[in-house]
Amino acid sequence: MKYINEILQGDSIEVMQKLPSGSFDFCFADPPYFMQLDSKKKLFRVSGERFEGCEDDWDKFENMESYKDFTRGWLFEVRRLLKRDGSICVISSMQSIYEIGSIMRELGFWVINDIIWQKANPTPNFGGTRLCNSHETLIWAAKGKTSKFTFNYKTGKHLNEDKQLGSIWSFPVCAGSERLKDDSGKKVHSTQKPESLLYRILNLFTTKGDLVLDPFGGTMTTGAVAKLVGRNYTLIERDKNYIKYGKARLESIVPNISDIENATFDKKPLKVAFKDMVKAGCFDIGEEFYLQSGAHATLVEESGKLSCEGKAISMHEVAGRLLGKKTRVNGYDVWKVLREGKLVSISTIRDRYRKVMLGSSN
Structure with a gap:
């Protein structure tokens, strides 16, 4: 099928409407957060450099109602596209995670866990007006209450020094050589997610060969990690510049399959009489x-x-x-x-x- 291991350019909802129902095992979604920043208020780092944050056009909505309409639209399509036993992991911040969670329940998703991504190196609150936002929240949910979703429990224990894995995960934000830069040295995407976060998600909630959907592909972190761990992917993105650098990133990935990627720890032993x-x-x-x-x-x-x-x-x-x-x-x-x-x-x-x-x- 043409959409497997492909980047599909276009509006996420419009593209999803063209895909066949029940196609995907898993979805990772990093949608616009609707940060609602005051463009007139300037913040500066300790060094005196201006902190720009996320001021991209794709994160701007007229009001919360329009954002909720958008969220309901893409989540409806994702649920249609998931297989009966499929699941989704959505990430957002305090500006919108509660609205997203409420809409997911309305549409029939069954919430399994919320997960806290604790940022090991968060951006300070430069204005000193409130607590530093040092985490983001993920909602992991099944397509429905009776879905037999994938959860590689023993793999999680292995990744956590043989202890039961909890719902607070600590990873640094994307930085250094992992952060994609354009020819001028400017970062390609303002909210690129760390590969370490996707590595854990895909190894816990999918199995090798599964088809993973990302309706907001960005710089294709989901696709890069999916390829690395032996999963298939379908990425949707409308920005040509993101696609340009994302494609180059995907081409550089070489799969690396070990017991973790194979979920060997979770495989039931062969029954013998x-x-x-x-x-x-x-x-x-x-x-x-x-x-x-x-x-x-x-x-x-x-x-x-x-x-x-x-x-x-x-x-x-x-x-x-x-x-x-x-x-x-x-x-x-x-x-x-x-x-x-x-x-x-x-x-x-x-x-x-x-x-x-x-x-x-x-």
């Missing part, structure tokens, strides 16, 4: 299974049943009885067998068998 492991010679009928305490029982059936009190009983139930538990215990966690004079967990043997099976299926 105990009888198949017996047939493969992993275990022998008549051999002893041992607990750490030294208690043992004999394997008597291919299904994994052990001899206990003269009966063939599930290894899990036997483990529970011998350990003095009132309930069964997962036998793979406690049983061991002798291999070359050493006790080896039957779970370890199962893992080895899985690797053999995976290798034979390739």
Whole structure:
């Protein structure tokens, strides 16, 4: 399809109206914030240089009602374009995030989380008139309440030093060599997002090969990171200058796929039947299974049943009885067998068998 891994030039709503329903797995949206800046009020940095902020025409609306109409229009199209189990992540600031969230609920999106992007190097409030705006808010929502959205939970833990990932993320704002500059050295886009933020979002909320929509492509950060992590993308942008530099950026990206991008940590292990492991010679009928305490029982059936009190009983139930538990215990966690004079967990043997099976299926 022509729109996959392409930049589509034009008005976001008009372009989306031409795309087929149910096409996308995920959407990342960085819409205009409607900053409502006072153009007459000049702010200056400590160095004396004027702070321009976001004064682009695309961020200007007549009033909040017109902004809400615009927001309702593009969100309606995004929801139509998402697959049944698709989800969206929208970023904005305090000027408009509440209106966006309210409209999302009106349209039927199901809010999963709000996420705080805590800026490690925020722009100061040069006027000293209020608190420094040191964060932006993201709303992560599914297409509907019953959507089975993607969430790579264990990948998130891996990215967070094996701790459950929370909803406050700290990243620096886009700067240095990552910030796109034009031929005169001026930054191409006033609100370019850091790749580190998109890297986390796409690895958590999508899987390799998914199709990601960005209706406000800008300098194509979403596309760049999508290409890097093995996702497909469709980017919509009306500004020719943004497209010019964004295209060059995309062409320079080389995919880098590892366990994180593959969501290896979240993949369910291959199911194996105990009888198949017996047939493969992993275990022998008549051999002893041992607990750490030294208690043992004999394997008597291919299904994994052990001899206990003269009966063939599930290894899990036997483990529970011998350990003095009132309930069964997962036998793979406690049983061991002798291999070359050493006790080896039957779970370890199962893992080895899985690797053999995976290798034979390739």
